[in-house]
Amino acid sequence: MAQLLQHLINGLAAGTIYALVALGYTMVYGVLKLINFAHGDVMMVGVYMGYATAFAMGREARGSLLGIAAVFAVAMLGCALLGFLIERFAYRPLREKPRLTALITAIGISFALSYGFQLDIGFLPGASPRAFPEIIEPTEWLIIGDRDVVVWNWQVISFLIAVGLMVGLQYLVFGTRFGQAMRAVSWDHRVAALMGIPTDRVIALTFMLSSGLAAGAGLLYAIKDTSVSPLMGLYVGLKAFVAAVIGGIGHVPGAVIGALVLGLVEEFVVGYAASSWRDAVAFGFLILVLLVKPGGLFGRVAAEKV
Amino acid sequence: MASAPLLRADGVSIQFGGLKALTDFHLSIQQGDLQGLIGPNGAGKSTAFNVLTGVYQPTQGDVRVCDTKVNGRKPHQINLLGVARTFQNIRLFRALTALDNVKVACRAQTALHQFDTGLVAKLKNAGHNYADWWRALLLTPGFQREERRLTEQAEHLLSVMGLSHRRDEEARNLPYGEQRRLEIARALGTQPRVLLLDEPAAGMNTREKADLMVLIRKLRDDFKLGVLVIEHDMKLVMGICEQITVLDHGETIARGAPAQVRSDRKVIEAYLGDSYLESHGGAA
Amino acid sequence: EKKTQPTPSGEAGTQAAQGQPAGTGGTPANTETILLGQVGALTGGQATFGISTRNGIELALKEANAAGGVKGKKLAVKVYDNQSKPEEAAQATTRLITQDKVVLILGDVASSNSLAMAEKAQAAGVPMITPSSTNTTVTQKGDYIFRVCFIDPFQGFVMAKFARDELKLGKVAVLQDNKSAYSIDLSDVFTRKFKEMGGTVATTESYSQGDTDYRAQLTAIKKTQPDGIYVPGYYSEVGVIARQAREVGLKVPLMGGDGWDSEKLFELGGSAINGSYFSNHYSPDNPDARVQKFIADYKAAYGGVPDALAALGYDAARVAIEALQRAKDLSGPAVRDAIAQTKDFPGVAGTVTLDEKRNAVKSAVVLKVGDGKTQYVTTISP
Amino acid sequence: MQTPALPLPESRPLVPPALRGVLPVLLAVPALLLFQWALSGSEFASYLLSVMGVNIILAVSLNIVNGMTGQFSIGHAGFMAVGAYIAGYASLQLKEVALSFLPVAASDQVLFTVALLLGGLAAAACGFLVGLPSLRLRGDYLAIVTLGFGEIIRVVVQNTDAFGRALGLSGIPQYASPSMVFFWVFLVVLAARRLASSSHGRSLWSIREDEVAAEAMGVDTTGYKVRAFVFSSFFAGIAGGLFAHFVPIINPGSFTFVRSMEIVVMVVLGGLGSTTGAIIAAIFLTLLPEGMRSLFGALGTEGSLAQRVDQIRMPIYGLLLVVLMLSRPQGLFGTREIWDVLPKWLSRKRGSQA
Amino acid sequence: MSEAQVKTLGERQAFAPLLAVDGIKVHYGAIQALKGVSLTVGKGEMVALIGANGAGKTSTLRAVSGMLKASAGRIQFSGQDTTSLKAHQLVPRGMAHAPEGRGIFPNLSVLENLELGAYLRRDTAEIRADMEKNFALFPVLKERRGQMAGTLSGGEQQMLAIARALLSRPQLLLLDEPSLGLAPQVTETIFRTLRDVNKAGVSVLLVEQNAHLALNSAHYGYVLETGEVVMAGPGKALLESAEVRRAYLGE
Numbered sequence A: 001m002a003q004l005l006q007h008l009i010n011g012l013a014a015g016t017i018y019a020l021v022a023l024g025y026t027m028v029y030g031v032l033k034l035i036n037f038a039h040g041d042v043m044m045v046g047v048y049m050g051y052a053t054a055f056a057m058g059r060e061a062r063g064s065l066l067g068i069a070a071v072f073a074v075a076m077l078g079c080a081l082l083g084f085l086i087e088r089f090a091y092r093p094l095r096e097k098p099r100l101t102a103l104i105t106a107i108g109i110s111f112a113l114s115y116g117f118q119l120d121i122g123f124l125p126g127a128s129p130r131a132f133p134e135i136i137e138p139t140e141w142l143i144i145g146d147r148d149v150v151v152w153n154w155q156v157i158s159f160l161i162a163v164g165l166m167v168g169l170q171y172l173v174f175g176t177r178f179g180q181a182m183r184a185v186s187w188d189h190r191v192a193a194l195m196g197i198p199t200d201r202v203i204a205l206t207f208m209l210s211s212g213l214a215a216g217a218g219l220l221y222a223i224k225d226t227s228v229s230p231l232m233g234l235y236v237g238l239k240a241f242v243a244a245v246i247g248g249i250g251h252v253p254g255a256v257i258g259a260l261v262l263g264l265v266e267e268f269v270v271g272y273a274a275s276s277w278r279d280a281v282a283f284g285f286l287i288l289v290l291l292v293k294p295g296g297l298f299g300r301v302a303a304e305k306v
Numbered sequence B: 001m002a003s004a005p006l007l008r009a010d011g012v013s014i015q016f017g018g019l020k021a022l023t024d025f026h027l028s029i030q031q032g033d034l035q036g037l038i039g040p041n042g043a044g045k046s047t048a049f050n051v052l053t054g055v056y057q058p059t060q061g062d063v064r065v066c067d068t069k070v071n072g073r074k075p076h077q078i079n080l081l082g083v084a085r086t087f088q089n090i091r092l093f094r095a096l097t098a099l100d101n102v103k104v105a106c107r108a109q110t111a112l113h114q115f116d117t118g119l120v121a122k123l124k125n126a127g128h129n130y131a132d133w134w135r136a137l138l139l140t141p142g143f144q145r146e147e148r149r150l151t152e153q154a155e156h157l158l159s160v161m162g163l164s165h166r167r168d169e170e171a172r173n174l175p176y177g178e179q180r181r182l183e184i185a186r187a188l189g190t191q192p193r194v195l196l197l198d199e200p201a202a203g204m205n206t207r208e209k210a211d212l213m214v215l216i217r218k219l220r221d222d223f224k225l226g227v228l229v230i231e232h233d234m235k236l237v238m239g240i241c242e243q244i245t246v247l248d249h250g251e252t253i254a255r256g257a258p259a260q261v262r263s264d265r266k267v268i269e270a271y272l273g274d275s276y277l278e279s280h281g282g283a284a
Numbered sequence C: 001e002k003k004t005q006p007t008p009s010g011e012a013g014t015q016a017a018q019g020q021p022a023g024t025g026g027t028p029a030n031t032e033t034i035l036l037g038q039v040g041a042l043t044g045g046q047a048t049f050g051i052s053t054r055n056g057i058e059l060a061l062k063e064a065n066a067a068g069g070v071k072g073k074k075l076a077v078k079v080y081d082n083q084s085k086p087e088e089a090a091q092a093t094t095r096l097i098t099q100d101k102v103v104l105i106l107g108d109v110a111s112s113n114s115l116a117m118a119e120k121a122q123a124a125g126v127p128m129i130t131p132s133s134t135n136t137t138v139t140q141k142g143d144y145i146f147r148v149c150f151i152d153p154f155q156g157f158v159m160a161k162f163a164r165d166e167l168k169l170g171k172v173a174v175l176q177d178n179k180s181a182y183s184i185d186l187s188d189v190f191t192r193k194f195k196e197m198g199g200t201v202a203t204t205e206s207y208s209q210g211d212t213d214y215r216a217q218l219t220a221i222k223k224t225q226p227d228g229i230y231v232p233g234y235y236s237e238v239g240v241i242a243r244q245a246r247e248v249g250l251k252v253p254l255m256g257g258d259g260w261d262s263e264k265l266f267e268l269g270g271s272a273i274n275g276s277y278f279s280n281h282y283s284p285d286n287p288d289a290r291v292q293k294f295i296a297d298y299k300a301a302y303g304g305v306p307d308a309l310a311a312l313g314y315d316a317a318r319v320a321i322e323a324l325q326r327a328k329d330l331s332g333p334a335v336r337d338a339i340a341q342t343k344d345f346p347g348v349a350g351t352v353t354l355d356e357k358r359n360a361v362k363s364a365v366v367l368k369v370g371d372g373k374t375q376y377v378t379t380i381s382p
Numbered sequence D: 001m002q003t004p005a006l007p008l009p010e011s012r013p014l015v016p017p018a019l020r021g022v023l024p025v026l027l028a029v030p031a032l033l034l035f036q037w038a039l040s041g042s043e044f045a046s047y048l049l050s051v052m053g054v055n056i057i058l059a060v061s062l063n064i065v066n067g068m069t070g071q072f073s074i075g076h077a078g079f080m081a082v083g084a085y086i087a088g089y090a091s092l093q094l095k096e097v098a099l100s101f102l103p104v105a106a107s108d109q110v111l112f113t114v115a116l117l118l119g120g121l122a123a124a125a126c127g128f129l130v131g132l133p134s135l136r137l138r139g140d141y142l143a144i145v146t147l148g149f150g151e152i153i154r155v156v157v158q159n160t161d162a163f164g165r166a167l168g169l170s171g172i173p174q175y176a177s178p179s180m181v182f183f184w185v186f187l188v189v190l191a192a193r194r195l196a197s198s199s200h201g202r203s204l205w206s207i208r209e210d211e212v213a214a215e216a217m218g219v220d221t222t223g224y225k226v227r228a229f230v231f232s233s234f235f236a237g238i239a240g241g242l243f244a245h246f247v248p249i250i251n252p253g254s255f256t257f258v259r260s261m262e263i264v265v266m267v268v269l270g271g272l273g274s275t276t277g278a279i280i281a282a283i284f285l286t287l288l289p290e291g292m293r294s295l296f297g298a299l300g301t302e303g304s305l306a307q308r309v310d311q312i313r314m315p316i317y318g319l320l321l322v323v324l325m326l327s328r329p330q331g332l333f334g335t336r337e338i339w340d341v342l343p344k345w346l347s348r349k350r351g352s353q354a
Numbered sequence E: 001m002s003e004a005q006v007k008t009l010g011e012r013q014a015f016a017p018l019l020a021v022d023g024i025k026v027h028y029g030a031i032q033a034l035k036g037v038s039l040t041v042g043k044g045e046m047v048a049l050i051g052a053n054g055a056g057k058t059s060t061l062r063a064v065s066g067m068l069k070a071s072a073g074r075i076q077f078s079g080q081d082t083t084s085l086k087a088h089q090l091v092p093r094g095m096a097h098a099p100e101g102r103g104i105f106p107n108l109s110v111l112e113n114l115e116l117g118a119y120l121r122r123d124t125a126e127i128r129a130d131m132e133k134n135f136a137l138f139p140v141l142k143e144r145r146g147q148m149a150g151t152l153s154g155g156e157q158q159m160l161a162i163a164r165a166l167l168s169r170p171q172l173l174l175l176d177e178p179s180l181g182l183a184p185q186v187t188e189t190i191f192r193t194l195r196d197v198n199k200a201g202v203s204v205l206l207v208e209q210n211a212h213l214a215l216n217s218a219h220y221g222y223v224l225e226t227g228e229v230v231m232a233g234p235g236k237a238l239l240e241s242a243e244v245r246r247a248y249l250g251e
């Protein structure tokens, strides 16, 4: 029983991180219909930015609210800028071109970032993983029995942040003018411009938001799993992408719920079945979901009137 | 030759959510018919086409092609039975040449006319389909002959529609009116017995419309078709159709010869408007 | 007739690259330098190991060149990346052999890649030494393939023995890296030996290289209440595993193999890794002057204590250099014969004597992790 | 405006119809033998050419699904893996077998071909399975299914002892000579071209252009999509089988999702739907990393930068993809083939020179 | 390439200038769609643009509204040079464009589509009033408020597009074939509405196939042929000209 509970908590914690990354995927997909394959790598860069900040600050960064805020701020703003640049130079010129071309530049950016960060030249970090500084001192938030079930402070924090962000984003998309503009751009950016919507700015902002979010997610992830590596974006990115699809890509709460479900499925496969089959089960589950609901759990396949 | 009608709808209804797009719709088309389907915007005309061609499944009622019930059939199967259509918003294969657009349609006729749902039949059909690919890959003499025949057939259709000079032009680069005509050529490529035209004159100017009227009649005669036209241009509809069905809110509110329909009170109220009567009332 | 390419048999005909003006192709191998080749993972999941190895080799070459080189010539090494993929390894090896015309090749860490290289090297009759591929099959590829480290079965055995005899553990759990043949091998051998010695293995869980969340596996392991956990993976994952093991409340010792050896282990594992044991090729504690000098030089050049992969890279390169010096010329067979005769070579990671299967017969050390460094515990001989 | 060429009256064809089907093959075989002879003795070129050949097969076959049919598959490496492992495993099992009525070399090649076909058929069967969901799934969702399939294959291989788990399969007899690889390259290109110019190809194009309209014109869209998947994965399987027979060891790491993406890149870079484009992109992207190696080789072997050049290749490769895509967004030839495009280029060049 | 000779019929009614298009050229890749089109629209004027398929009517509207970049020529709108402005910069200056193909957002509801029409406006109360006015004009839209716009019938979509354009309270309304696919009654409604809107002071630049209807309503008209203006004149005058009758009215 205790075990079950612990698995549940672990699964939710893992799912939370997927959720935060998946939100970024979903937002960008929402406006551009672009699977931003570089998203995971942008997240990775964000984590390194946070890492560098934490190091530059030394002991200051540990545990103090100011330190944490500084680390997050630098990483998220830095990533927002990175996202802006990527969008400006790698995606925007291809806006009127076939959709797949932007996918290729996304792959190119992904390669450049993930391989670039493996270099050990100059300020680049090198291939080997690094321990992420404990900017949030891990403490037990809840202990049941003889440490049969442990809930950590950062698990609670991440979960709350994820839920908060989800609610916030949902509000942003459906409750604000910017969200209205986003949705209009997502259907047809040419016509959106005719409504007076500055489409380029909306798209750039969406990218910045999504990239900043990725950095935040990445930091929580690094705090949770205590390490950073240049390839981290690839793995998390792929899983988060799957999560977004399970939920119905483009759908904000769907991304979160899809991610939590994925986290739980993986956790239970490992905990109660064969850990070596985890990825196969995760993808099998994905395929199953899509066969039953072709648009993901919450997504709708756009109706086409003939 | 009082055989079964080529295409028949029997009490067909369809709903989208709460919206009754089509209610108890009846229709019957024989060879040589030239019928019109009119009604206000949103009356369910295109929906009727979609039900007849299998794009939508009726919630009630049957659709029959030459007495074969085709409910639950996919559009391509219904097409193979001899029902072809055009679309309200032109849906050509935009990056293909005019000739290829028509050839795609011609091709479909050489596939097997297999509709049995039994496993054996399905396997046989699948086997045939894969074998057909082999013929293409091996470029068998029979296949080459067939391709030549397709080309000739398609070229013939292009010339019938006056599009020969556009043979190798990509469909998206054709002017609008020619795109409309290409769509008809393509539909003819499937060697239909019934042709459904959804607003063929939309976006054409008055002169082009006049040409189109002549053309539709000619097609009906030359290809021995039954034709059903949706059109908002009353001059066209009243000018060529022998029988007209009027839909409003999914219901059939009138049916009959043009003169009859034109003076029908309900039709005037729902569709034509009084001013139509004023301006066109006198003109036949 | 003479071909410019080495003949596949490698037996006859292949005179040394020395003196033989190489065909028309304009070969980079001039008479001033002797060119060695290295293929390793410099990018991708295993990059960090390839880079350590590269550093070790580079250091050995620098030393040798400072000491006057070999046969009056300078040594140089060409390093190619295999992106941790065997087909890339094979391609790079072929390039080294046929384009760069290297006299000898130093192999990769990951056994799959070394196997791919071995196949090509053997076929071309170019000797190859793998510094750290511990999979048994690598040297079975032929008589041109050598290694300067012990093999997986031995390492698995060492830890099983240590766990039974010294730590007196009865029930252990195993957590292996399913993407790594090395990890699976060690895990298999350990499990077998440990059972033979009367212990029980409660459960075997697995993860994939690159994962960072192992809580599910560890929670499952915790259920079985083991006395210890064998984690034959790479330090890049083990450090994090240790932390999470403590987090889920597993306090028993962790054990592992040479893949653990890196300074980064302490950084990644923090205090959680303290009290764990792993088998290794060498101990930095070793007071031997040669070892200490190597460590000092390495620190000076690259910063940080060299890990086992760097040490083995260094040893492999030195074994190669020493063999080149002894070889009567630089032809493939001559160099091979010279390498095969390596005996009691004093490497930093133990004394190297190559047996008739071209494997190094070496003893292993067991190290204990504590407070940012390792302590020598014991040596176990085959 | 070019005046559209009128169809020439059917004069007596140069080649009798019965011969047209096989003629290219008859011509190709001696050419390949010549090629083989020319290559003998240059190991590296042979290896590189084999890799290139496999990439061409992969790109051209993926182009059938992604380019011609307009579906979006990103799990091609999965099919390749199926072919590689099945063919490799079969060859390992057949290693000791010799067909006594044939000379040894011929017997080996026959058995090799059998193994290859087994691999191709197994991959085709998987293609059938993956193609089925295309009944319900569109666009990106279908893409995810193919991606998931590729990953599942990898996990299955990684957990199967007979396939060598993480270490992979080694010791597979190295039967695949460059000429053999290029024989298959030739076959896949021929097949793709003939498909493209046949009515089946047109049906595939029509699905890509407008599925609803294609269906209304009597094209069995689901059937065609499934067949495109089967066809394409068969050749991916063959590519995998060939790969397994010249790469000394195959392991799961060679068939990851990144590999699939690399193939997609070739197809898009070549121009979706363009077979010649896919070929040229495959050649270019295979040679690019080696070219950089040669370029950087000029730096010599001294100094720490020279030591690191091989690491710099991959980030540069990534950036180059971006630059290439930005400079030719339609891909190399758009949806056309080289012979449609080249004459125009040339004439424009000549025009600008004049 | 010389500017074509424009045949001008009759006197133009005087309006204060609002839009002046001067010799614009537009290319789609290698295809030149406009070869130097010049036209003007006055404040409160309704101008019709007719021409055969592919003549360049749509391209003209797109260039004016900033959807396309003209490769040459100048566009002036309410006294400002707007040649290089983007579409979204023209909306706040009082231009609204109901594009060819309607350009509704298929997966947004009818109401959301309409709200987007008023995207730049902040006067909530006024918007609501305008919305009601539109609903009175097109009662179907009110009925279908919550429906996904993509599932509306063709005619309903056209009404939505016009209503949406009106909601930005434009000075100049660009309409591309508003009668396309509409029932005769609705076409009349729309043209009546257009005349009302125009009377209320909104200038209209109208592209139509239905030359009869368009020229009847418009103060002034231009005839476009293969990317060039070939004829211009007051609507009624054009309608009476033999060339127009022959080419566009099929008489």
Ligand SMILES: Nc1ncnc2c1ncn2[C@@H]1O[C@H](COP(=O)(O)OP(=O)(O)OP(=O)(O)O)[C@@H](O)[C@H]1O
Pocket (backbone or CB within 6 Å): A303, A304, A305, B016, B019, B021, B039, B040, B041, B042, B043, B044, B045, B046, B047, B048, B088, E151, E152, E153, E154, E155, E156, E181, E183
């Ligand atoms: N897929 C669908 N989902 C929901 N509603 C639909 C769908 N297709 C059609 N409708 C509704 O059904 C009604 C009939 O539409 P239909 O397209 O048949 O009209 P129509 O008679 O062709 O009109 P028009 O002349 O304007 O083209 C419309 O109100 C439309 O909104």
Ligand SMILES: Nc1ncnc2c1ncn2[C@@H]1O[C@H](COP(=O)(O)OP(=O)(O)OP(=O)(O)O)[C@@H](O)[C@H]1O
Pocket (backbone or CB within 6 Å): B172, B173, B174, B175, B176, B177, E028, E031, E032, E033, E051, E052, E053, E054, E055, E056, E057, E058, E059, E060, E100
């Ligand atoms: N996106 C495009 N790409 C290439 N050519 C185009 C494009 N849009 C229009 N054209 C071409 O530009 C020319 C003018 O087209 P435009 O759409 O402006 O004509 P139009 O007068 O609006 O015709 P219609 O009555 O058919 O709407 C035509 O030759 C057309 O083929």
Ligand SMILES: [Mg+2]
Pocket (backbone or CB within 6 Å): B045, B046, B047, B088, E153, E154
């Ligand atoms: Mg309709």
Ligand SMILES: [Mg+2]
Pocket (backbone or CB within 6 Å): E057, E058, E059, E100, E176
């Ligand atoms: Mg137009």
